[in-house]
Amino acid sequence: MYGWSKWGGGNHGLVKEELEEWYCQSCAKPQRKGLPSYMVESATREFMRVCSSCKHKMVQKRLRSYWKLIDVIREG
Numbered sequence: 537m538y539g540w541s542k543w544g545g546g547n548h549g550l551v552k553e554e555l556e557e558w559y560c561q562s563c564a565k566p567q568r569k570g571l572p573s574y575m576v577e578s579a580t581r582e583f584m585r586v587c588s589s590c591k592h593k594m595v596q597k598r599l600r601s602y603w604k605l606i607d608v609i610r611e612g
Contacts (some may be wrong), residue, residue: 560587562605578602 557566558573561584567573574591575583584602586594590609599605 558585560585560590562586562590562602563609576602576605 573585
């Protein structure tokens, strides 16, 4: 969060629940709790949580945008 709110500060808007698995927001595959996740900017101050496999694709193909990653995943 960027700043304070009248409902209890800057951290109350963040997710605090501990789940056993999470889903990559680019490939939609389930990931276990202990696996690393990476935050990729999709728009100004908006981030998507991606798995290490999708992050590897971004680095390998030198993608700078989350939306270009989605195009690469759709192509197969």
